[in-house]
Amino acid sequence: MSEQENQATGGNGSGNSDTYTDLTYLREMANGDEEFVLKMVNTYLENTPQALDDLEVAAKEENMDRLRAIAHKMKQSIEFMGISSIKETATQIEHYAKEDENIDNLATMVEQVVDVSKKAMEELRRDISN
Amino acid sequence: MADKSYKLFLVDDDEMVLTSLENHLKNHSQHRYELHKFPTGEAALEKMDIKPDIVILDYFLDSVDQNAKPGIEILKQMKQIDSNLPVVMLTKEDSIEIATETVRSGAYDYVIKNDTAYYKVQNNINNIVKAISLKHFVGLQKKYTWAVVISLVLMIVYITFFHGNLFPGAE
Structure with missing residues (x-):
């Protein structure tokens, strides 16, 4: 499934188009330690709202250094939470911000990352409350 | 020597990396560590009086504190304080230029953050511990x-x- 298709369906690229997140990688890393999984998910839920605000502000101000730094960090948390539908977009934001290229499309790409991340957070909150 | 606890500095601006690397070391290590985690290089430099045995240092550290110095600068300052200090650079950047720059600046190794990164960090730590034991x-x-x-x-x-x-x- 392409990233564009994933965006349209909200899929995570794992074949399940109903979900945004996939904790398989994190669970493999945890090796059965659910406490660790929960700690990582909670850390993501605590830190991501600020990161998304910072990302939007940096895009609005066309602050390429900030945009590069925040997108770079987000790539790692996106991987941990298995939000594969925006993994490539975050990589592209970092690349374009670093190279000062494709600036016209950066706002749209940031919007995509913010939108999917918010949906992923909602999903994770639901998952951990069950 | 089996009971020696090694002082390990983990420096990364991503709390999730600090947590997951700590968890990996806890579960996979044959050695005991006294872990000190820092979100910036400056915070780690302030605690160099602890005299770490090993440092794991991220390359980019400016996602939260935009004035935070990059890992390469922190590496140089750490090597000025202790030229023998083994520093393993950990980064998401797969770049030969960065790898060369860090090793030339005195890094013990350069590990790219991917699925096997923590195992590579673990191998580096094991090798460093062996060298420390031999020196002792x-x-x-x-x-x-x-x-x-x-x-x-x-x-x-x-x-x-x-x-x-x-x-x-x-x-």
């Missing part, structure tokens, strides 16, 4: 060699002065 052993050997030499000299002096001849049968 050689140091002890040297110390005891000197102790044996000094004891022998004192014994010779004692026998010569109080018994008059070191080799009585030779007269």
